[in-house]
Amino acid sequence: MNGSPLPPRAVADAGIDSAAENAAARRLAAHRRARLCASLLVLASQIALLAAFIAFWEYMTAFDKQAAFMFGSPSAIAGFLLTMASDGSLWRDTYVTGVETLLGFLVGNVIGTLIGLSLWYSRFVSRVIEPFVIALGSIPIIALAPIIIIWFGTGLTSKIAMSTLSVVIVALVTSYKGAVGVDADQINLMRTLGASKFQIFRKLVVPASLTDIFAGFKLTVGFALIGAIVGEFMSSSEGLGHAIFKAGSLYIIPKVFAALVATIALALVLTFIVGKVEKLLMPWRRLG
Amino acid sequence: MSAVVSPAIAAGARPPAQAGAPPLVVAHVAKSFDADGRVVPVIGDLSLTLNEGEIVAIVGPSGCGKTTLLNTLCGLIAPDSGRVSWFGREMSGQPAGVGYMLQKDLLLPWRTALRNVMLGLEIRGVSLSEAEERAHVMLDQLGLHGFADHYPTTLSGGMRQRVALARTLVNEPDVLLLDEPFAALDFQTKLLIESDTAKLVRESRRSVLLITHDIEEAVSIADRVIVLSKRPTRVKAIYDIALGTERTDMIAARESAGFVDYVRRIWADLDVTRN
Numbered sequence A: 001m002n003g004s005p006l007p008p009r010a011v012a013d014a015g016i017d018s019a020a021e022n023a024a025a026r027r028l029a030a031h032r033r034a035r036l037c038a039s040l041l042v043l044a045s046q047i048a049l050l051a052a053f054i055a056f057w058e059y060m061t062a063f064d065k066q067a068a069f070m071f072g073s074p075s076a077i078a079g080f081l082l083t084m085a086s087d088g089s090l091w092r093d094t095y096v097t098g099v100e101t102l103l104g105f106l107v108g109n110v111i112g113t114l115i116g117l118s119l120w121y122s123r124f125v126s127r128v129i130e131p132f133v134i135a136l137g138s139i140p141i142i143a144l145a146p147i148i149i150i151w152f153g154t155g156l157t158s159k160i161a162m163s164t165l166s167v168v169i170v171a172l173v174t175s176y177k178g179a180v181g182v183d184a185d186q187i188n189l190m191r192t193l194g195a196s197k198f199q200i201f202r203k204l205v206v207p208a209s210l211t212d213i214f215a216g217f218k219l220t221v222g223f224a225l226i227g228a229i230v231g232e233f234m235s236s237s238e239g240l241g242h243a244i245f246k247a248g249s250l251y252i253i254p255k256v257f258a259a260l261v262a263t264i265a266l267a268l269v270l271t272f273i274v275g276k277v278e279k280l281l282m283p284w285r286r287l288g
Numbered sequence B: 001m002s003a004v005v006s007p008a009i010a011a012g013a014r015p016p017a018q019a020g021a022p023p024l025v026v027a028h029v030a031k032s033f034d035a036d037g038r039v040v041p042v043i044g045d046l047s048l049t050l051n052e053g054e055i056v057a058i059v060g061p062s063g064c065g066k067t068t069l070l071n072t073l074c075g076l077i078a079p080d081s082g083r084v085s086w087f088g089r090e091m092s093g094q095p096a097g098v099g100y101m102l103q104k105d106l107l108l109p110w111r112t113a114l115r116n117v118m119l120g121l122e123i124r125g126v127s128l129s130e131a132e133e134r135a136h137v138m139l140d141q142l143g144l145h146g147f148a149d150h151y152p153t154t155l156s157g158g159m160r161q162r163v164a165l166a167r168t169l170v171n172e173p174d175v176l177l178l179d180e181p182f183a184a185l186d187f188q189t190k191l192l193i194e195s196d197t198a199k200l201v202r203e204s205r206r207s208v209l210l211i212t213h214d215i216e217e218a219v220s221i222a223d224r225v226i227v228l229s230k231r232p233t234r235v236k237a238i239y240d241i242a243l244g245t246e247r248t249d250m251i252a253a254r255e256s257a258g259f260v261d262y263v264r265r266i267w268a269d270l271d272v273t274r275n
């Protein structure tokens, strides 16, 4: 502004006095404690539920050899986990599957998100390719496994390819949905501020789509893992999928479950990391 | 931040103004919409002029096409016929030096108040440090000192609307188009923000076209009030407001002698049953 500036006024429409503020601070602390108690209660209930399930399982299989063979038993599973941990195969298999999953997740999401977002640029192109995307999305990935192995061999690459394929369409669709869902008024605002199409994309569409993109990330952690494991089922010499397949074909049920436990742990860790990155990248989401 | 500058809208680049031409002349503009294959005429035949340093308020029945008019004026939609001239030049594309503010604050939730205010400057390629400096000054002037680093979700409705106003004013537009920007505010906040806006606008001799549902707001802030008819809309009446008070204090304006009379007459004009 060119004219003489008005003196800065203190706080706009926020009446604050200190006694009330103290009371409010106490209320806030009480509120926080209550919320913490509530989440502890939820956690305790979850642990209790799990413990009850494991105890029931152990009890049902403890005196029945047939059942123990068919369903394994928690103690046998724990035993296998210990042996696999001490002979190193647990870490080796988890590492291999983890790498496959992570690379498939990253490659699939990067490609899918880039295509999905850039489709915002052209309604024409997106309308042209829409049926093809739907068609590709409806192919069960497992049906592609034999071809993938012919194309990419039996090594790491074919597992990453399987994992990528499981992820890419979902990532494309979620990010495209986010991009076209941007408020038309917000786009008009950018236009009246003189923004070019690229500036609208860069400063509005991409950040506004982050919520949907991360929803896609959370969904595709599981898909990436499934892709990697299915790839390992087909042909492999290591990895959790390999361990599950081998133990299964030898009828060592508790070992199947042991590898499955490791798989679940892997999925949880990856989901946790995605959640942390989301919070880091979108600090405004923690507020309000 | 990217420093992409499109040459046409680089800082300050405006089409050479014709000397003495009023900031905005609207001549016989008409606009229809296509609703399910049926043509709905929204703006009938509308002409108006906005002079330099003038605040003009537009009131009209709901749905008569006020927002459509503003969208046309700032190049978001094209009129079917008629001419829109900014500073004596016929409009092509987005007019430069025009700030548009809507009822919704449209703040970007991932930007702090300061970065929201900086948006237009960033788009025009103003350096980051200068943009920051100017945004800070603007926020201070609107009484938001100390709230620069707040995200919109942590601000009250009145504060958010102030940030939106700061985002518009920081670009130093010659003309402001305001579409019911104060409608969602409570009465006190509304009077305060109206007064601040009037002060900032009047002291720098900017021109304002203000759309409002609130006849008292129109009379207290504007030099001229234009009453629009129902759809297809035309100018129904024009009132030159002479209140004889300082026109930057909305409370004084509302207490001045002629105020109630203007409000009554405009109210009668707007009355749907008399159309």
Ligand SMILES: Nc1ncnc2c1ncn2[C@@H]1O[C@H](COP(=O)(O)OP(=O)(O)OP(=O)(O)O)[C@@H](O)[C@H]1O
Pocket: B033, B034, B035, B042, B061, B062, B063, B064, B065, B066, B067, B068, B069
């Ligand atoms: N893109 C569009 N397509 C079809 N009809 C539209 C479109 N935009 C607006 N209209 C119609 O044009 C009319 C005028 O709309 P507009 O938003 O300009 O009214 P307004 O005077 O701003 O109303 P309000 O006072 O409620 O804000 C409405 O009947 C609306 O339904």
Ligand SMILES: [Mg+2]
Pocket: B066, B067, B068, B179
């Ligand atoms: Mg409107």
